[in-house]
Amino acid sequence: MKILFVGDVVGNIGLKSLDEYLPQIKRKVKPQLTIVNGENSLNGKGISEDTFQQILHSGADVVTGGNHVWDRREVLEFINNKDKNMVRPYNFPGDNVPGQGYLSLNINQKKVYVIDLQGTALMQPLDNPFLEVDNLLKNLDDDSIKFVDMHAETTSEKIAMGRYLEGRVSAVVGTHTHVQTNDAQLINKTTAYLTDVGMTGSYDGILGVKKEPVINRFLTQRPERFLVDEDGRMQINFCVININDSNNFATSIQNYVITPDNQRYLN
DSSP states (O other), rough: EEEEEEEBBHHHHHHHHHHHHHHHHHHHHSSSEEEETBTTTTTSSOOOOOHHHHHHHTOEEEEEEEEEETTGGGGGGGGTTTTTTTTOOOOOOOSOOOOOOOEEETTEEEEEEEEEEEEEEOOOOOHHHHHHHHHHHHTTTTSEEEEEEEESOOHHHHHHHHHTTTTTEEEEESSOOOOSSSSOOOOOOOOOSSSSEEEEEEESSSTTTTTHHHHHHHHHHHOOOOOEEEEEOOEEEEEEEEEOOOOOOEEEEEEEETTTTBGGGGG
């Protein structure tokens, strides 16, 4: 099984970048499953039916979310539709949380689970993601591939989750901070791990938004309105994971970045 995972799509420029690059990447990678984090696709915060459909049209099979998934009320119009391949963080508290925290797929007669978790360090006080994923795994088929999108702020919490799930899931890949890390690895030759896969959107802004308000915030310590850098040049960050179907362990993970200054992957 080959899984392609694309980092956080930010705004219209992120959608444009995805539409431009993802088909080219898929032709080269030939993945059986393509997952895209889309929680920032609607003007930088949130997701709508329209942006969700645009992500699917570009080539995604599953769309994952994070802390911004509820930022736009439009999400409530479609997130409860179980036929839509979208997941939000599994560990939101309560019994009647809209949407689904994990998804079960059958790909080439192999069961694959896509699980979405959100960290709590320097973020919202959700239910403990470590304990919640423990409870979830008890109810999932053992003979299955399990991919985890770990949406968290701190590197330590992401690494801890990767180590905690060592040998119990096929992959743990971090999202949220929008900067790709260079620590792709196989933990104990079982679980593919990457602290952050990065983002898809403006190459010239700061984490996908215009640079001037962010810099001014640091200079003045006063509130600023952050806007998506829709006029920037495009980039896409992603990783490719290979998994052995016989034992569900990852055999490789490699991270990539395509930017205006680095188009080598497409050549």
